[in-house]
Amino acid sequence: xxxxxxxxxxxxxxxxxxxxxxxxxxxxxxxxxxxxxxxxxxxxxxxxxxxxxxxxxxxxxxxxxxxxxxxxxxxxxxxxxxxxxxxxxxxxxxxxxxxxxxxxxxxxxxxxxxxxxxxxxxxxxxxxxxxxxxxxxxxxxxxxxxxxxxxxxxxxxxxxxxxxxxxxxxxxxxxxxxxxxxxxxxxxxxxxxxxxxxxxxxxxxxxxxxxxxxxxxxxxxxxxxxxxxxxxxxxxxxxxxxxxxxxxxxxxxxxxxxxxxxxxxxxxxxxxxxxxxxxxxxxxxxxxxxxxxxxxxxxxxxxxxxxxxxxxxxxxxxxxxxxxxxxxxxxxxxxxxxxxxxxxxxxxxxxxxxxxxxxxxxxxxxxxxxxxxxxxxxxxxxxxxxxxxxxxxxxxxxxxxxxxxxxxxxxxxxxxxxxxxxxxxxxxxxxxxxxxxxxxxxxxxxxxxxxxxxxxxxxx
Amino acid sequence: xxxxxxxxxxxxxxxxxxxxxxxxxxxxxxxxxxxxxxxxxxxxxxxxxxxxxxxxxxxxxxxxxxxxxxxxxxxxxxxxxxxxxxxxxxxxxxxxxxxxxxxxxxxxxxxxxxxxxxxxxxxxxxxxxxxxxxxxxxxxxxxxxxxxxxxxxxxxxxxxxxxxxxxxxxxxxxxxxxxxxxxxxxxxxxxxxxxxxxxxxxxxxxxxxxxxxxxxxxxxxxxxxxxxxxxxxxxxxxxxxxxxxx
Amino acid sequence: xxxxxxxxxxxxxxxxxxxxxxxxxxxxxxxxxxxxxxxxxxxxxxxxxxxxxxxxxxxxxxxxxxxxxxxxxxxxxxxxxxxxxxxxxxxxxxxxxxxxxxxxxxxxxxxxxxxxxxxxxxxxxxxxxxxxxxxxxxxxxxxxxxxxxxxxxxxxxxxxxxxxxxxxxxxxxxxxxxxxxxxxxxxxxxxxxxxxxxx
Numbered sequence: 001x002x003x004x005x006x007x008x009x010x011x012x013x014x015x016x017x018x019x020x021x022x023x024x025x026x027x028x029x030x031x032x033x034x035x036x037x038x039x040x041x042x043x044x045x046x047x048x049x050x051x052x053x054x055x056x057x058x059x060x061x062x063x064x065x066x067x068x069x070x071x072x073x074x075x076x077x078x079x080x081x082x083x084x085x086x087x088x089x090x091x092x093x094x095x096x097x098x099x100x101x102x103x104x105x106x107x108x109x110x111x112x113x114x115x116x117x118x119x120x121x122x123x124x125x126x127x128x129x130x131x132x133x134x135x136x137x138x139x140x141x142x143x144x145x146x147x148x149x150x151x152x153x154x155x156x157x158x159x160x161x162x163x164x165x166x167x168x169x170x171x172x173x174x175x176x177x178x179x180x181x182x183x184x185x186x187x188x189x190x191x192x193x194x195x196x197x198x199x200x201x202x203x204x205x206x207x208x209x210x211x212x213x214x215x216x217x218x219x220x221x222x223x224x225x226x227x228x229x230x231x232x233x234x235x236x237x238x239x240x241x242x243x244x245x246x247x248x249x250x251x252x253x254x255x256x257x258x259x260x261x262x263x264x265x266x267x268x269x270x271x272x273x274x275x276x277x278x279x280x281x282x283x284x285x286x287x288x289x290x291x292x293x294x295x296x297x298x299x300x301x302x303x304x305x306x307x308x309x310x311x312x313x314x315x316x317x318x319x320x321x322x323x324x325x326x327x328x329x330x331x332x333x334x335x336x337x338x339x340x341x342x343x344x345x346x347x348x349x350x351x352x353x354x355x356x357x358x359x360x361x362x363x364x365x366x367x368x369x370x371x372x373x374x375x376x377x378x379x380x381x382x383x384x385x386x387x388x389x390x391x392x393x394x395x396x397x398x399x400x401x402x403x404x405x406x407x408x409x410x411x412x413x414x415x416x417x418x419x420x421x422x423x424x425x426x427x428x429x430x431x432x433x434x435x436x437x438x439x440x441x442x443x444x445x446x447x448x449x450x451x452x453x454x455x456x457x458x459x460x
Numbered sequence: 461x462x463x464x465x466x467x468x469x470x471x472x473x474x475x476x477x478x479x480x481x482x483x484x485x486x487x488x489x490x491x492x493x494x495x496x497x498x499x500x501x502x503x504x505x506x507x508x509x510x511x512x513x514x515x516x517x518x519x520x521x522x523x524x525x526x527x528x529x530x531x532x533x534x535x536x537x538x539x540x541x542x543x544x545x546x547x548x549x550x551x552x553x554x555x556x557x558x559x560x561x562x563x564x565x566x567x568x569x570x571x572x573x574x575x576x577x578x579x580x581x582x583x584x585x586x587x588x589x590x591x592x593x594x595x596x597x598x599x600x601x602x603x604x605x606x607x608x609x610x611x612x613x614x615x616x617x618x619x620x621x622x623x624x625x626x627x628x629x630x631x632x633x634x635x636x637x638x639x640x641x642x643x644x645x646x647x648x649x650x651x652x653x654x655x656x657x658x659x660x661x662x663x664x665x666x667x668x669x670x671x672x673x674x675x676x677x678x679x680x681x682x683x684x685x686x687x688x689x690x691x692x693x694x695x696x697x698x699x700x701x702x703x704x705x706x
Numbered sequence: 707x708x709x710x711x712x713x714x715x716x717x718x719x720x721x722x723x724x725x726x727x728x729x730x731x732x733x734x735x736x737x738x739x740x741x742x743x744x745x746x747x748x749x750x751x752x753x754x755x756x757x758x759x760x761x762x763x764x765x766x767x768x769x770x771x772x773x774x775x776x777x778x779x780x781x782x783x784x785x786x787x788x789x790x791x792x793x794x795x796x797x798x799x800x801x802x803x804x805x806x807x808x809x810x811x812x813x814x815x816x817x818x819x820x821x822x823x824x825x826x827x828x829x830x831x832x833x834x835x836x837x838x839x840x841x842x843x844x845x846x847x848x849x850x851x852x853x854x855x856x857x858x859x860x861x862x863x864x865x866x867x868x869x870x871x872x873x874x875x876x877x878x879x880x881x882x883x884x885x886x887x888x889x890x891x892x893x894x895x896x897x898x899x900x901x902x903x904x905x
Binding site for chain 1: 708709710712713714716717718719720721722723724725726727728730732733736749753801802805818820821822823833834835838839855856857859860861864865868869870871872873874875876877878879880881882883884885886888890891892893894
């Protein structure tokens with residue numbers, strides 16, 4: 001059914017590592033954000049209680065999601081909003097397309113929505129003759145570069161300002177060689193202002209949807225969601241079913257966590273609460289499943305649906321920082337992407353749960369306490385059992401199993417007979433061995449501990 | 461009190477010095493230590509590769525070898541974490557649960573069970589401590605920088621009892637070294653880069669030795685140090701704590 | 707079955723047993739109620755706002771006259787500022803016709819000390835797009851309306867029946883290009899916060 005990616009994480013990460021200076025730059029930039037996050041969260045003595053509370057609120061929501069979805073829908077309808085339900089990405093895209101067609105236009109402005117990335121909305125609409133312009137600066141940059149975002153909060157974190165300068169020179173007419181972020185941002189401001197003023201349809205994502213009031217909250221720093229939405233005649237908001245929170249007061253918990261975790265800011269510049277359409281305006285909410293209800297049924301993995309898309313797990317991940325978001329070949333990259341993606345397509349994303357050392361930093365920074373690294377471990381078991389692994393690997397694992405289960409075979413005396421010498425990757429001095437390529441092997445000692453023990457303590 | 465000494469396969473075969481130091485240190489602290497001869501491996505290399513279902517043999521063997529002891533101690537946080545989290549037995553789940561409760565990584569055994577408050581060790585060098593992730597974030601032998609919580613570190617608590625030692629600070633206190641089991645070969649490029657970065661943090665701060673409670677991380681960093689031709693050495697924390705206990 | 711029915715029945719089939727909803731009250735115990743004005747001033751300044759402590763609205767006029775020259779379009783929801791800003795005609799404009807507003811002076815009933823966020827509802831915006839489309843934004847809030855944290859903020863605003871409301875914290879900004887902070891992304895290039903203490 002699904003197609004294997006042409007390149008897996010390890011291969012794409014290898015390409016990224018061909019330029020060590022860029023890896024260092026990428027790593028240091030993201031580590032700096034992790035440090036800003038640390039500084040911000042340490043100002044709140046109640047931080048761990050906040051995380052625990054948020055995690056429990058989400059747990060409660062997931063256990064009562066059916067009722068909350070219906071309550072949210074009823075309240076939204078009462079507010080004069082049109083509510084649509086999309087079982088999958090295709091249906092979501094068709095619904096959005098239909099709304100655009102009904103309004104008789106062929107272009108739209110869109111603020112950041114990872115859901116629409118997941119659904120590949122832009123491609124779908126382009127094929128149907130609808131032009132979409134992404135209005136978040138980072139997203140506009142990757143859109144001009146014809147690339148997907150590499151990070152859910154910082155879409156063009158992989159791009160250097162000189163590369164962005166070149167893109168702006170080509171597409172927006174800045175003078176060649178200009179790479180000052182101030183000038184580039186001003187250029188984008190002028191360019192996108194014209195877009196905001198002329199688009200009749202705006203699509204935004206949803207950070208939180210409040211069941212109690214039927215309102216949804218959108219958080220941005222740039223103000224692009226609000227510029228699009230308030231200038232439009234039709235506002236479409238796309239949300240996954242897991243965006244629900246029970247009450248408005250719970251926003252207090254999540255808004256305190258979101259940006260402190262994401263960038264170290266105390267709150268985004270704009271936290272906009274959309275409840276009713278403006279007089280004369282249409283407001284549509286598209287509620288999307290696309291595999292989420294399946295994930296809800298996976299006991300070991302349902303907690304991944306707690307995610308509030310802050311990106312903290314990416315910033316802290318030592319692998320993400322040194323492999324870049326595109327190496328995950330999925331709309332959502334990094335640790336959280338690696339536990340969400342296999343739910344969508346286990347074969348295509350079989351490599352992602354293995355793109356981790358299981359160091360556990362991701363789970364510690366997660367504002368809703370998702371056990372990310374434990375889920376990575378569990379996905380590995382599921383993926384192997386489902387057969388999405390190589391025969392050679394299975395054979396070598398079986399050989400290891402046989403050796404390690406048999407003390408007699410394992411404890412063969414002398415260097416040459418030692419099991420680790422035969423099977424451990426770091427023990428084979430060979431140019432084809434990935435360990436030996438850039439690392440020396442350990443020096444085999446004269447005797448193993450087992451041999452030493454027999455000689456020195458054996459007679460006791 | 462009798463302690464069963466669990467020596468992970470790669471320590472047995474490549475780093476007997478770490479195992480000998482662990483044994484001698486425990487003995488000098490008055491503990492009766494037994495090394496069951498039929499032990500092999502905790503099964504983690506298979507489990508972390510997604511083959512936990514192939515670890516039944518290892519699990520049964522581990523229970524056979526160790527269930528009789530009051531405590532099971534090992535100089536490897538990673539292997540102990542695997543036992544604590546994943547050791548199960550279909551026929552003997554009670555015994556498995558007991559084993560999971562009785563296993564200790566060496567430094568937590570010293571601070572929490574033996575309550576060691578004094579060591580006669582002397583080690584007059586600049587030492588960088590690598591906080592191995594499985595020991596730190598898994599077993600919580602040190603506080604984690606991600607959390608808003610009081611800092612502590614069981615390895616540091618012990619190293620501070622060593623005369624003459626100078627613990628160097630690190631820019632990134634608890635970043636992973638990139639070993640990660642089969643990750644080290646499956647994701648060669650990133651693994652090496654992580655190791656190189658980890659090692660340079662220690663080198664930039666003047667470490668003469670890099671130590672830690674997990675030999676596998678040290679093995680990874682040693683592989684990089686030796687390839688760089690560096691004179692800086694890795695030593696398991698047991699070897700420093702045992703350096704001249706009288 | 708409709709997608710709605712399919713989704714809801716899949717969700718109900720797969721959702722786990724009901725878990726309790728935790729109480730958010732214990733979090734409120736951590737709110738420091740001391741020196742809220744000082745907390746707010748520090749945080750708002752850190753996020754790029756310009757903070758003025760004032761005793762009356764005439765001081766707002768002085769600041770504005772010193773910082774925004776004549777000939778620019780100034781609008782306000784405060785009737786007291788009718789002599790320096792349009793307080794009426796802009797209300798009947800189309801949203802796009804507000805594109806040339808230089809400065810909007812609005813009033814809010816709530817400021818949050820911990821993050822510098824100011825809560826504004828749509829009736830306080832005049833037009834929804836105004837606080838976003840204006841080149842510069844000024845907000846007047848009374849010092850007695852400063853609360854410590856977001857928990858206190860939601861406690862104070864409850865479930866308002868407004869169709870739209872927003873927390874606004876500082877000027878519009880972005881750091882999408884190499885994490886360099888640039889003020890003035892799509893929204894206001896500056897935000898002046900007037901903290902009004904009444905005698």
